[in-house]
Amino acid sequence: xxxxxxxxxxxxxxxxxxxxYAVTMLYNxxxxxxxxxxxxxxxxxxxxxxxSEEPIVIDEEIYENSYTEQQPExxxxxxxxxxxxxxxxxxxxxxxxxxxxxxxxxxxxxxTRRLIAEQGIGNIILFKRNxxxxxxLTTFIHELKKLPSNDIPLWVTIDQExxxxxxxxxxxxxAAELGELNDTAITQANGDLIGKALxxxxxxxxxxxxxxxxxxxxxxxxxxxxxxxxxxxxTTHSTxxxxxxxxxVLTVGKHFPGHGDTTIDSHIELPVIDKSWDExxxxxxxxxxxxxxxxxDAIMVGHLLVPKLDADYPASLSKTIISYYLRKVLQFDGLxxxxxxxxxxxxxxxxxxxxxxxxIQAGNTMLIIGHKPKQQQLVRQRLIExxxxxxxxxxxxxxxxxxxxxxxxxxxxxxx
Numbered sequence: 001x002x003x004x005x006x007x008x009x010x011x012x013x014x015x016x017x018x019x020x021y022a023v024t025m026l027y028n029x030x031x032x033x034x035x036x037x038x039x040x041x042x043x044x045x046x047x048x049x050x051x052s053e054e055p056i057v058i059d060e061e062i063y064e065n066s067y068t069e070q071q072p073e074x075x076x077x078x079x080x081x082x083x084x085x086x087x088x089x090x091x092x093x094x095x096x097x098x099x100x101x102x103x104x105x106x107x108x109x110x111x112t113r114r115l116i117a118e119q120g121i122g123n124i125i126l127f128k129r130n131x132x133x134x135x136x137l138t139t140f141i142h143e144l145k146k147l148p149s150n151d152i153p154l155w156v157t158i159d160q161e162x163x164x165x166x167x168x169x170x171x172x173x174x175a176a177e178l179g180e181l182n183d184t185a186i187t188q189a190n191g192d193l194i195g196k197a198l199x200x201x202x203x204x205x206x207x208x209x210x211x212x213x214x215x216x217x218x219x220x221x222x223x224x225x226x227x228x229x230x231x232x233x234x235t236t237h238s239t240x241x242x243x244x245x246x247x248x249v250l251t252v253g254k255h256f257p258g259h260g261d262t263t264i265d266s267h268i269e270l271p272v273i274d275k276s277w278d279e280x281x282x283x284x285x286x287x288x289x290x291x292x293x294x295x296x297d298a299i300m301v302g303h304l305l306v307p308k309l310d311a312d313y314p315a316s317l318s319k320t321i322i323s324y325y326l327r328k329v330l331q332f333d334g335l336x337x338x339x340x341x342x343x344x345x346x347x348x349x350x351x352x353x354x355x356x357x358x359x360i361q362a363g364n365t366m367l368i369i370g371h372k373p374k375q376q377q378l379v380r381q382r383l384i385e386x387x388x389x390x391x392x393x394x395x396x397x398x399x400x401x402x403x404x405x406x407x408x409x410x411x412x413x414x415x416x
Contacts, residue, residue: 076413080405083152084398087120091150092394092401093383094120096360098157098337100370104130106139108147111373116147116154119380122404123155125370126203128167134201137169141202153408157205160194163224168197175210175241176224179233184240187227191244199248204411207300207337209241211253211287212260221265231286238287242294247415250407253291255302255339256326257315258284266303266345276308277325289330297407297414298335299326301364303345314345316364317355323363335403336363340370341379353382360392365400 087095099121101112115121124144131137141156148154160167163174172194178187191209198206213234214226227237238253245251255266257280262271275284288299301316309325310318316338326332338359341347346355352369356379359367369376386392407414 076406076410079409080402083150083405083409084401087150087401089387089394089397090380090384091120091122092397093380093387095122095152095401095404096366096383096397097121097376097380098123098125098155098366098368098370099376100125100127101130102373103140104132104136106136106143108140108143112144113147115376116144117149120150121380122148122152123157123366125368126156126158126167127370131167131169134169137201145202152405153204153411155204155408156202157207158198158203159207160198160203161208161210161225162190162194165225170197174224175227175237176214178241179227179237182233182237184236187237187240188244191241192247193244195245195248203249205250205252205298206245207252207254208245209238209251209253209291210255211238211291212255212258213283213287214260215283216261216263218263219260220263221267222260222262226260231283234287235290239290239294242291242296246297250297250411250414252298252300252335252337253288253296254300255304256288256299257302257304257306257309257321258288259302259304260284262304266339266343268344269348270303270305270314270345272305272307274308275306277329280306285330292330292332292334296334298337298365299332300337300339301326302339303343313358313362314349316341316346317350317358317362319362321362327363335365335407337366338364338368340368342369342371342375353378356383357386357391360386360396360400365403 084092099115101109101115101124103109103112112124116124126137130140144156145154158167159165160172161175162172163177166172173190178190181187194206194208210222210225210227211234212222212226213231214222214229227234227241242251258273259266259271261273261275261284264271273280292299301322302314304315305313306315306321309315310320313319315321322336326336339345341352341355341359346352350358352375356367356369360383367379369379383392387394387397
């Protein structure tokens with residue numbers, strides 16, 4: 001029996017080595033060191049080896065203070081309430097916004113310092129425009145993490161899908177390529193490699209995986225970003241991706257309730273999906289149901305008009321779709337995040353600041369405003385005014401901030 005167990009052990013180990021080698025050879029991905037025993041949760045500390053004569057000195061205290069080992073639930077609840085009580089209304093709003101910045105150097109710009117240290121913005125999204133090299137990005141994020149003045153960790157987020165949506169200097173395969181290989185071990189290994197690369201950079205959240213089904217060949221925006229054209233392919237491979245990715249960073253499934261069967265790009269204008277809830281349940285919602293069952297951390301809601309669910313508002317601004325269907329019907333209790341509000345699907349229909357108010361009223365936890373600093377400021381100020389004027393109950397803001405704080409203060413509990 002002992003020899004049989006050893007044989008199984010080494011067979012499993014050999015299989016894992018082959019999988020990692022296959023991913024590396026096929027896509028030129030830098031492999032993580034394989035381990036054949038249970039490993040502890042990866043801490044968010046930079047560990048990328050850089051080709052530089054001058055090593056980057058990392059202030060370990062910053063990272064130790066940001067995320068600690070999983071703590072008892074009652075301790076976290078008390079910490080959340082203590083932090084919440086200390087926040088001003090402006091800082092509460094700041095915790096619900098994910099904003100893009102213009103920086104591309106290793107040092108943080110004056111504008112970004114003000115945004116975080118003075119205006120209380122609690123979350124940053126990085127785009128390709130912010131990334132020059134691994135060395136620059138490592139130093140830049142390290143400096144970003146020093147800036148919050150309210151003792152709440154700053155989240156750094158990113159869209160790192162692979163394929164045509166690949167923000168890191170290192171290229172990773174697209175979802176479609178992984179789906180075509182149809183080997184879940186390779187998909188999971190790829191997720192693990194992406195997750196570790198992000199965690200080593202101290203990036204906290206990845207807007208991935210794409211849960212859309214590429215069921216419409218005329219779709220101009222999803223295409224290779226999807227794992228396939230069938231619910232089975234997308235569900236199977238997105239689950240494998242989550243298993244690898246979710247060990248290292250927070251995961252976000254997108255674009256609810258499904259952007260696959262559209263012929264319009266929501267970056268440009270508002271797509272219309274002429275399906276009932278029952279019809280969506282037969283296809284589009286299957287990967288979302290599975291991801292929710294597998295404890296995905298967040299769902300991104302798309303700018304998609306679904307008239308049979310809500311004839312007046314796109315999904316990202318719809319209380320019916322978010323608070324009823326996503327929260328109550330699908331019983332999702334994680335973060336709900338809008339797609340970038342500065343997209344044609346919203347800005348062609350609404351004034352941005354008013355859309356932000358509707359997004360919070362609809363049930364979103366967090367809003368992405370990835371571009372246009374002046375518009376970001378207008379959104380922040382309009383949300384503050386909406387609370388002060390009674391359009392949004394501050395208790396509702398507190399509820400959303402509690403969820404964000406609970407994840408920030410005990411992030412290890414959310415990593416799979």
